Amino acid sequence: MTAKNYSRRDFIAKSSLLGAGIAVAPHVFSSTLAIGSKPAILGGRGIWADKQWPKWPRWVPETDEKKLLEVVRSGIWSRASVTAEFESEWARTLGAKRCLSVVNGTNALITALSQFHIGAGDEVIVPPYTFIASVTSVLLNGAMPVFVDIDPETFQIDPTKIEAKITSRTKAIMPVHILGLPVDMDRIMAIAKKYNLFVIEDACQAHLAEYNHKKVGTIGHAGCFSFQNSKNLPIGEGGAVVSNDDQFIDRCFSYHNLGIPYGTAVGTVSSGSVIMGTKVRFTEYQAAIGLAMLKRLDAETTTRNENAAYLSSLLQQIPGIVPYKLYDKVTRAAFHLYPFRFMKEAFGGLTRTSFIKAMRAEGVPCSSGYTLLTDKPYLNDAFQSAAFKAIYPPEMLDFDAYVAANRCPKNEQLCNEEAVWLTQNMLLGPRTDMDEIAGAISRIHKNAASIAKLHG
Structure with missing residues (x-):
C-alpha cells in the first residue's frame, strides 16, 4: 500500500x-x-x-430544526414520506438494500427474530455481555436464549465456544457488537453456514462500525439498530431493521403495521391483515430528528x-x-x-x-x-409462564440447571x-x-x- x-x-x-x-x-x-x-x-x-x-x-438549531418544524407544522406526524426518506438514507449510509424503522432497538430485534420465524421451541445463541434487550427479544418470541462466553480482551462473544452450544433446536446466532466494537464476523458467518443458522446482528450500539470495510448490521441476514437518546445516532427513541432480503423486509413491514401487507398506506383499514402483527411504527418527527443527526x-x-x-x-x-x-x-x-x-x-x-x-x-x-444476565429472575419469570411450560419440557425450565449450564466464567470476571x-x-x-x-x-x-x- x-x-x-x-x-x-x-x-x-x-x-x-x-x-x-x-x-x-x-x-x-x-x-x-x-x-x-x-x-x-x-x-x-x-x-x-x-x-x-x-x-x-447535540442539537444545532440553525441546521437541525428546519425539517423538524416543517413536519410539526404539516400535521402529518404518523409514518409517511419523511420516515421513508430516513429509511432510504440509513440504508444507503450502511450499504444495505432495505431498512425498516420501528419504535426502538428492542422491537427491531423482536421484529427481526419473528420474521425469520424464530420462536417456540427454538434456541438462539447470545452473548452474556450485552444489554438485557438482546436476551428479552429472544424470550418474547418464545425462544430460548443460550449464552456463550466472551473473549475478555475484545468484550465480544468468543466464536471458538459457539459450536459446543449448538443443538438440534438452535435456529440463530445473535452476535452483539457491544460497546460499538465489532464481533469477529468471519468466524460467526462460517459457523452459521456450517449449521444452516440465521445471523441477526445486534448493532444497536455500533452505528457505522465496520468489519473488513463492511458496515456491521449488513454482514449477517439482518441487522438491528437503536436510536435511543444515548446512542451515537440519537433520536430519543427509535430503531431499525436492515437487510438485503426483500421478502424478509416486506414481512417485517407487515408485522410492524398490524399485519397489513407491505405497500399498503398507513391508516388503511379495509385491506385486511395477512399475518399476525403488532404496531411499532416510526413517526415523522422522529425521522426528521434522525436525518439531522445523521449529517x-x-x-x-x-x-x-x-x-x-x-x-x-x-x-x-x-x-x-x-x-x-x-x-x-x-x-x-x-x-x-x-x-x-x-x-x-x-x-x-x-x-x-x-x-x-x-x-x-x-x-x-x-x-x-453490565451486571450478570445469566442468573437473573427475568429468565425464570419467562420459564414459569404458561407459554413456556406448554412449549418446553420440564428439564429445560429447571432454572438452577439452566443457570449452571449457561455459566460464563470470563463474563463473570469482566x-x-x-x-x-x-x-x-x-x-x-x-x-x-x-x-x-x-x-x-x-x-x-x-x-x-x-x-x-x-x-x-
Whole structure:
C-alpha cells in the first residue's frame, strides 16, 4: 500500500487496533501528571474541576430544526414520506438494500427474530455481555436464549465456544457488537453456514462500525439498530431493521403495521391483515430528528476513533489498565462506549468500586458497566409462564440447571471485577481531554495504597 493510497480511515483502524499506533511524546503524558499530586478523593483538586464534557445529544438549531418544524407544522406526524426518506438514507449510509424503522432497538430485534420465524421451541445463541434487550427479544418470541462466553480482551462473544452450544433446536446466532466494537464476523458467518443458522446482528450500539470495510448490521441476514437518546445516532427513541432480503423486509413491514401487507398506506383499514402483527411504527418527527443527526454521524465517528486510539496509547502505559482490543479485520469501531479492564493487583488491591469513586471525584464519569444476565429472575419469570411450560419440557425450565449450564466464567470476571466504561461523548472533545483522563488514572494509580486505606 503506497502512502498515497493509505487512507485516514486505514490509519484510524490500525492505530485503534494496535493501541500504540499513534506516537506519544513523553512530555505530553508527563505534563498531564503534573496537575497536582494528590487525587481529589484524598482532598486534592479534581483534574476536571473547571471543565465540562461535551454535551449529548447535540442539537444545532440553525441546521437541525428546519425539517423538524416543517413536519410539526404539516400535521402529518404518523409514518409517511419523511420516515421513508430516513429509511432510504440509513440504508444507503450502511450499504444495505432495505431498512425498516420501528419504535426502538428492542422491537427491531423482536421484529427481526419473528420474521425469520424464530420462536417456540427454538434456541438462539447470545452473548452474556450485552444489554438485557438482546436476551428479552429472544424470550418474547418464545425462544430460548443460550449464552456463550466472551473473549475478555475484545468484550465480544468468543466464536471458538459457539459450536459446543449448538443443538438440534438452535435456529440463530445473535452476535452483539457491544460497546460499538465489532464481533469477529468471519468466524460467526462460517459457523452459521456450517449449521444452516440465521445471523441477526445486534448493532444497536455500533452505528457505522465496520468489519473488513463492511458496515456491521449488513454482514449477517439482518441487522438491528437503536436510536435511543444515548446512542451515537440519537433520536430519543427509535430503531431499525436492515437487510438485503426483500421478502424478509416486506414481512417485517407487515408485522410492524398490524399485519397489513407491505405497500399498503398507513391508516388503511379495509385491506385486511395477512399475518399476525403488532404496531411499532416510526413517526415523522422522529425521522426528521434522525436525518439531522445523521449529517454529523460520520465525522463524529472519526473523532471518536481518533481519540480512542490516542487514549489507548496513553492508558497502556499505566500498570493495571488494559484497553479494549479490536479484531484484525475491524476497519472502524463506533465507540458507543470506551471500555478498559481494571486489574486491582496492579493498584495495590484497590477495588474497582473505589477506583471508579476516585475517578468520579476527579470529574471523570465512568461506570462498571453490565451486571450478570445469566442468573437473573427475568429468565425464570419467562420459564414459569404458561407459554413456556406448554412449549418446553420440564428439564429445560429447571432454572438452577439452566443457570449452571449457561455459566460464563470470563463474563463473570469482566462484570464483577474488571470492566470500566467511559461514554461516547467523552471522545468528542479535544485530544487534551484524553491526556487528562489518562492523568486522572495515573494519579490514582500512584496513590492507590492511600486510597485503599480509606476506601477499600
